[in-house]
Amino acid sequence: MPSVQEKGPTTLYDKIYAHHLVDGQTIYIDRHLVHEVTSPQAFEGLRNAGRIVRRPDCTLATVDHNIPTSSRANYKNAKTFIEEEDSRIQCLTLEDNVKAFGLTYFGLGDSRQGIVHIVGPEQGFTLPGSTVVCGDSHTSTHGAFGALAFGIGTSEVEHVLATQTLINKKSKNMKIEVNGALLPGVTSKDIILHIIGKIGTAGGTGAVIEFTGSTIRSLSMEARMSMCNMSIEGGARAGLIAPDETTFEYLKGKPLAPKYESPEWNSALKYWRTLKSDPDAVWDIEVYVDARDVVPTVSWGTSPQDVVPITGKVPDPSEFGDSVARQRVVRALEYMGLAPNTPMQEITVDKVFIGSCTNSRIEDLRAAAKVVKGRRIAPNIMRAMVVPGSGLIKKQAEREGLDKVFLDAGFEWREAGCSMCLGMNPDILSPQERCASTSNRNFEGRQGAGGRTHLMSPAMAASAAISGKLADVRGFTFGAAEPEGAGGVPKTIIEAEHPDPVTDEDMDRIDDIPIDEEASNADAAAREDTSSASAVGVGIPKFLTLKGIAAPLPMANIDTDAIIPKQFLKTIKRTGLGSALFFALRFNPDGTENPNFVLNKEPYRNTKILVVTGPNFGCGSSREHAPWALLDFGIKCIIAPSFADIFFNNTFKNGMLPIAIDDSAALDKIARVAEMGKEVEVDLPNQVIKDGDGNELAKFDVEEFPKHCLVNGLDDIGLTLLIDDKIKEFEKKRTLEYPWLDGSGYLARRKRGNGPVKITAAKVPTTNRGFEKEITEW
Numbered sequence: 001m002p003s004v005q006e007k008g009p010t011t012l013y014d015k016i017y018a019h020h021l022v023d024g025q026t027i028y029i030d031r032h033l034v035h036e037v038t039s040p041q042a043f044e045g046l047r048n049a050g051r052i053v054r055r056p057d058c059t060l061a062t063v064d065h066n067i068p069t070s071s072r073a074n075y076k077n078a079k080t081f082i083e084e085e086d087s088r089i090q091c092l093t094l095e096d097n098v099k100a101f102g103l104t105y106f107g108l109g110d111s112r113q114g115i116v117h118i119v120g121p122e123q124g125f126t127l128p129g130s131t132v133v134c135g136d137s138h139t140s141t142h143g144a145f146g147a148l149a150f151g152i153g154t155s156e157v158e159h160v161l162a163t164q165t166l167i168n169k170k171s172k173n174m175k176i177e178v179n180g181a182l183l184p185g186v187t188s189k190d191i192i193l194h195i196i197g198k199i200g201t202a203g204g205t206g207a208v209i210e211f212t213g214s215t216i217r218s219l220s221m222e223a224r225m226s227m228c229n230m231s232i233e234g235g236a237r238a239g240l241i242a243p244d245e246t247t248f249e250y251l252k253g254k255p256l257a258p259k260y261e262s263p264e265w266n267s268a269l270k271y272w273r274t275l276k277s278d279p280d281a282v283w284d285i286e287v288y289v290d291a292r293d294v295v296p297t298v299s300w301g302t303s304p305q306d307v308v309p310i311t312g313k314v315p316d317p318s319e320f321g322d323s324v325a326r327q328r329v330v331r332a333l334e335y336m337g338l339a340p341n342t343p344m345q346e347i348t349v350d351k352v353f354i355g356s357c358t359n360s361r362i363e364d365l366r367a368a369a370k371v372v373k374g375r376r377i378a379p380n381i382m383r384a385m386v387v388p389g390s391g392l393i394k395k396q397a398e399r400e401g402l403d404k405v406f407l408d409a410g411f412e413w414r415e416a417g418c419s420m421c422l423g424m425n426p427d428i429l430s431p432q433e434r435c436a437s438t439s440n441r442n443f444e445g446r447q448g449a450g451g452r453t454h455l456m457s458p459a460m461a462a463s464a465a466i467s468g469k470l471a472d473v474r475g476f477t478f479g480a481a482e483p484e485g486a487g488g489v490p491k492t493i494i495e496a497e498h499p500d501p502v503t504d505e506d507m508d509r510i511d512d513i514p515i516d517e518e519a520s521n522a523d524a525a526a527r528e529d530t531s532s533a534s535a536v537g538v539g540i541p542k543f544l545t546l547k548g549i550a551a552p553l554p555m556a557n558i559d560t561d562a563i564i565p566k567q568f569l570k571t572i573k574r575t576g577l578g579s580a581l582f583f584a585l586r587f588n589p590d591g592t593e594n595p596n597f598v599l600n601k602e603p604y605r606n607t608k609i610l611v612v613t614g615p616n617f618g619c620g621s622s623r624e625h626a627p628w629a630l631l632d633f634g635i636k637c638i639i640a641p642s643f644a645d646i647f648f649n650n651t652f653k654n655g656m657l658p659i660a661i662d663d664s665a666a667l668d669k670i671a672r673v674a675e676m677g678k679e680v681e682v683d684l685p686n687q688v689i690k691d692g693d694g695n696e697l698a699k700f701d702v703e704e705f706p707k708h709c710l711v712n713g714l715d716d717i718g719l720t721l722l723i724d725d726k727i728k729e730f731e732k733k734r735t736l737e738y739p740w741l742d743g744s745g746y747l748a749r750r751k752r753g754n755g756p757v758k759i760t761a762a763k764v765p766t767t768n769r770g771f772e773k774e775i776t777e778w
């Protein structure tokens with residue numbers, strides 16, 4: 001809050017962090033987005049501990065990952081619509097949870113449903129200067145509004161649901177400044193791919209990136225979101241951009257933003273205008289990019305850092321000096337079915353996917369349609385799909401005639417969802433199929449087991465669909481047939497920017513829905529008394545010393561998709577995932593064991609400690625299923641040179657210990673003991689690693705607070721609820737200074753007159769097809 005004293009020049013991140021400090025490292029969370037994959041176990045935890053959702057008005061839920069993107073013309077309910085059983089159970093579990101806990105929810109029958117990171121900004125739920133979290137790594141997207149937005153694991157989802165706070169260690173400050181005008185054909189996706197190629201997927205580890213510079217300032221909000229979205233692929237905790245007139249313009253008329261030109265809007269605007277880094281702020285890391293160096297960029301390998309200009313070639317492993325890196329490139333090329341030095345534009349494509357939280361906004365669809373208009377997809381393209389990010393974007397695109405442009409060219413026009421970005425629904429690649437994709441991850445098996453992903457911008461994916469090969473969008477002419485306006489659609493339509501704002505009449509209609517007074521009064525009373533039974537923690541297993549077989553794993557950048565692939569994320573439990581651990585590495589495509597993988601050899605079937613010698617373990621997705629799978633296999637401790645931030649946090653919450661050893665000589669010593677199949681002992685209280693005979697191998701560092709929790713088996717939700725008076729005090733201050741952050745959820749908009757906000761849950765409607773006719777939040 002402004003009352004917080006800041007010493008010396010600070011960055012935007014420093015300011016937002018300071019404004020949200022409740023106590024120690026506990027920060028207040030303004031906005032919590034929830035989806036079906038990472039929430040079931042969190043709600044189960046709440047129930048088991050007898051806790052409630054502290055701020056339903058600051059919580060918004062939707063379904064996106066598991067849902068089919070086929071036509072909803074005959075949609076009745078999720079139960080009959082979702083054929084795949086595990087997916088259906090996960091979606092229905094979310095429905096049950098939003099009903100039970102009284103949360104706002106956009107279900108499949110609601111045109112506001114969509115990918116969680118598209119929905120938040122579109123609704124004005126995401127606001128400058130706020131803290132935004134979601135059980136999803138691409139929460140970084142919301143940083144485009146000058147918000148501190150980051151992904152969390154399921155235990156932290158539970159923590160936020162229960163306390164509306166998180167224990168969050170301050171990150172480093174990293175500045176990425178991009179200056180200069182963009183060359184023709186270059187988009188924000190090319191800039192971010194170029195940056196990740198430059199800094200690597202671990203380049204931003206432990207840092208929050210602020211994107212600055214004249215190029216960034218010139219970008220639209222959609223383009224800024226695409227950039228911040230992929231900060232996580234650069235390893236950062238979050239990415240943000242200082243809000244400016246472009247931001248404020250975007251927020252005007254958004255349903256959950258303060259009403260344009262109201263006193264609330266004016267005071268919010270006054271505050272938002274202060275949100276910038278001081279000119280003399282000090283940065284821990286600085287990166288400078290000249291926009292003129294950025295050309296249309298594509299990925300060639302299985303990590304988002306594996307990028308080249310479209311005019312370039314597949315790299316030769318011999319160009320990579322270090323042996324871990326060289327081995328990784330050899331493996332990546334083998335997986336991708338590519339020969340070194342092949343010109344990128346000679347690579348033939350089988351499928352095209354235009355969608356995902358990176359690039360499925362209206363501007364992305366316009367850019368792709370501009371390339372596609374009047375053309376046909378190449379005969380070798382087996383499937384080309386456009387999956388709008390939300391129902392509202394889909395409607396807007398249809399109003400502009402973009403659906404017709406795509407359909408005429410041979411594309412499929414689908415319903416909103418994550419779709420082939422990760423293929424948790426039926427939209428997947430078959431083994432060896434090659435896809436030109438606008439998504440953000442090209443990990444092995446990401447879009448389907450054995451599938452091969454090339455990342456690129458929407459215009460480049462559209463060019464690939466038309467050419468049948470990876471292609472340079474700059475080679476396309478848009479000729480005389482091209483009407484005026486960006487995206488090749490008439491200007492007047494483009495200017496109809498904000499799809500379907502929810503009007504006051506809509507809100508009145510929502511208010512008229514009868515509510516279950518008894519249930520909601522009970523809820524409200526429970527919310528008043530957040531400190532009672534809820535503060536009793538359930539605890540985590542204690543970690544003191546651990547002695548056992550240690551398995552060596554000489555690999556770098558092991559992502560959480562590799563630790564546990566998406567098909568195993570459909571569970572609503574935390575247990576039983578050991579058999580899925582390192583699935584693609586442990587098992588051959590025919591289901592037999594790969595005898596060469598370390599965990600399939602003796603004595604490593606009994607591994608308790610994993611010794612990884614390559615950096616950046618656990619990068620990528622926030623799925624807590626990764627530590628759950630390790631734990632279920634029997635691994636309680638992972639030693640590695642470095643870890644991705646979200647994975648690192650997630651392990652502690654499960655009573656596991658991640659140890660970062662950046663001294664390579666010490667790490668080698670431990671790895672040698674592991675290679676010999678001997679035992680290793682980890683002593684947490686004394687912070688030392690020994691061999692089985694008690695000889696010291698290395699000392700290690702660990703943060704005081706997580707160590708305290710591990711050694712004593714303490715549940716940090718219980719601990720946080722002990723400072724409930726401080727949270728309440730913070731909330732009071734927030735209401736006074738930032739009134740627009742309270743009650744901007746649809747639920748709280750039931751408030752009448754100047755009375756206190758009464759959060760109530762509406763009755764569940766019998767069907768929920770279409771926002772226009774029926775109400776879908778409970």
Ligand SMILES: CC(C)[C@H](C(=O)O)[C@@H](O)C(=O)O
Pocket residue numbers: 037038065135136137138151422569620621622623624
């Ligand atoms: C399922 C979810 C945990 C995951 C993420 O955190 O990123 C998903 O969205 C992804 O893109 O892999």
Ligand code: SF4
Pocket residue numbers: 064065115136138356357358417418421422439440
């Ligand atoms: S990265 Fe893909 S799967 Fe993850 S939230 Fe975005 S669209 Fe969904």
